[in-house]
Amino acid sequence: MSALSLARRGVAEAVATALLTAAVVGSGIMGERLAGGNLGLTLLANTLATGAALVALILTFGPLSGAHLNPAVTLAAAVERGLPWREVPTYLGAQCLGSVIGVTTANAMFALPPLSLSRHVRAGPAEIVSEIVATFGLLAVVRGCSRYNHSVIAPAVAAYITSAYWFTASTSFANPAVTVGRALTDTFAGIRPVDVPAFILAQLVGAAAATVLFRWFEAQPNVVAEEPEP
DSSP states (O other), X not given: OOXXXXXXXXXXXXHHHHHHHHHHHHHHHHHHHHTTTOHHHHHHHHHHHHHHHHHHHHHHHHHHHOOOOSHHHHHHHHHTTSSOGGGHHHHHHHHHHHHHHHHHHHHHHTTOOSOOOOOOOOOSHHHHHHHHHHHHHHHHHHHHHHHHOGGGHHHHHHHHHHHHHHHSTTOOOOOHHHHHHHTTXXXXXXXXXXXXXXXXXXXXXXXXXXXXXXXXXXXXXXXXXXXXXX
């Protein structure tokens, strides 16, 4: 755990989540403007920018706050006693505030209204299953790398999210805070506010499933050494 005070770690989480959300939303806007209606090219631009931002932000803010950038990651860390429960509200509040700041900034950078409710429909069973899978995979990567090979968390998370943009029907939000922020931009990366609760529920289900699975993987029965025969 970082030696920084909780307040400073909260600020780090807010700034990092703001930059991540700005990268997601801003690259979607830029991609949409430059791709001439080619949605595949727009998604590719959105994907590459998000993956690159994740590597940079996790490497930069990881030593400061752990670079959770995601309430699902924070809750999993608390369940696994990697973060005291009393600190969870600060982390969650910082992430949600950062997401709103990030989307406001991205909208402003492209001369759009700072906040505008999205009309981008993201609903249906396929989208919900996608969010469960996306968040399950993300938490599995975070948990596995943090326990066995901490140095590769940044590229591993970025690689997973980059791929999940393409193999999930939802384009892998996998983050409740960023999902809330994306409801406030009526652009390529947006999501209708009415679709947000189902996405967040699916994300929490996926995160819980990954947490339970890895706890089971790591549960070791007590082994009693046999006495050697005389």
